Amino acid sequence: MTYLRPPTASDAELSDRFQPVFDLVAEGNVERERDRVLPHKQVEWLKEAGFGRVRIPVEHGGFGASLEQTFVLLADLAEADPNVAHIFRNHLAFVEDRLNAAPSPAGDRWIRRFLDGEFVGGGWTEANNGTFANLKTTVRRDGDRWLVTGAKFYATGSLYADWLDVLGRGDDGTPLTALVRRTDPGVELVDDWTGFGQRTTASGSATYTDVPAQVGDVFPATERFAYQGHFYQTAMLSILTGITRAVRRDGIAALKARGRNYPQALDPTPTVDAQLLQVVGQVSVHGFAAEAALRASSRTLDRVAAAQAAGDLEARKQRVLEAEVATAQAQLTIIDAALRATTTVFDALGASGVSETLLLDRHWRNARTLASHNPRVYKARILGDWLVNGKDPVPNLAAVGRGGQGD
Known part of the structure; x- marks a missing residue:
């Protein structure tokens, strides 16, 4: 049993809802690219329109889109502004992960957060040439909570996010993913992405120093969704x-x-x-x-x-x-x-x-x-x-x- 349901949305319904917002996002994309203006306003428009919950089944408060429909919509958004589309990549992936999970009180909380427009940014890639096989970021138990410490790069979408999805090593070496609030003490985000493309995605550095994560917001990485x-x-x-x-x-x-x-x-x-x-x-x-x-x-x-x-x-x-x-x-x-x-x-x-x-x-x-x-x-x-x-x-x-x- 999961939160997944057969898709129910029609292409026309999805286009009618989101294409007008995509058209607004397209306005000024050249100027944002030229001057490296971060698209905070454009991301907010999309969150308000419910783009972040497009995959959530209708019975749970979303739009019931299939994966094919979701990715075609993302391409439509990328035609308007590929930077804005990239910002949504980590959020949509974490929503998919929660939809694949067995229903639980923690899962219900995450579905409610998505419906409330709360947004997730990424934090998987280790800084300083670290790898998944050699994780330096730690997610250690501290009483009835967890503490996250480490450094990440390619933290796409983090400056626009409410939550950061961070991969780290548990006390026993097990890879864990922890969701921490972007505004919590100990989180430092820097827009230092130096790539010549995708320049307004905020794909820069993230540093975590004893940042708290609550029970229900930490998951074994091996249990993430199969695809x-x-x-x-x-x-x-x-x-x-x-x-x-x-x-x-x-x-x-x-x-x-x-x-x-x-x-x-x-x-x-x-x-x-x-x-x-x-x-x-x-x-x-x-x-x-x-x-x-x-x-x-x-x-x-x-x-x-x-x-x-x-x-x-x-x-x-x-x-x-x-x-x-x-x-x-x-x-x-x-x-x-x-x-x-x-x-x-x-x-x-x-x-x-x-x-x-x-x-x-x-x-x-x-x-x-x-x-x-x-x-x-x-x-x-x-x-x-x-x-x-x-x-x-x-x-x-x-x-x-x-x-x-x-x-």
């Missing part, structure tokens, strides 16, 4: 998919704004030049491939969730394997589509296309940054080993991060 890694990866792929659509949109607008063409052109009017139209057409193909891959892979996660809700552990194991394959295939497809689209779009534009006024380079920078979170270089080999030799492609989570934690 957690796939969820995090698919959220990233949603954002990349949104970027491919955004670059198509902005590329078309920039082409229409061109007033002259090169001497070698097929037509003096850029919007009539068949070769430039071909470039835009190819960019649209990349977007189509990305969205098709996103939908196909996210549907495999819905099947895992259905097995979990039914308590069918054998089916869940098989479906996790299927999701691993589909997610890896989607990662290779979508990253390639996003990087190609954000690069080749400039072939349809003149020198004005590189203007800092347009800031079209933000699409490539954001895509390249997201694509670097999880190493695609290994994925095709792993897929091939599975297809040819039957080598299990599902990673051993205990061994993750031996040489670098990734994402």
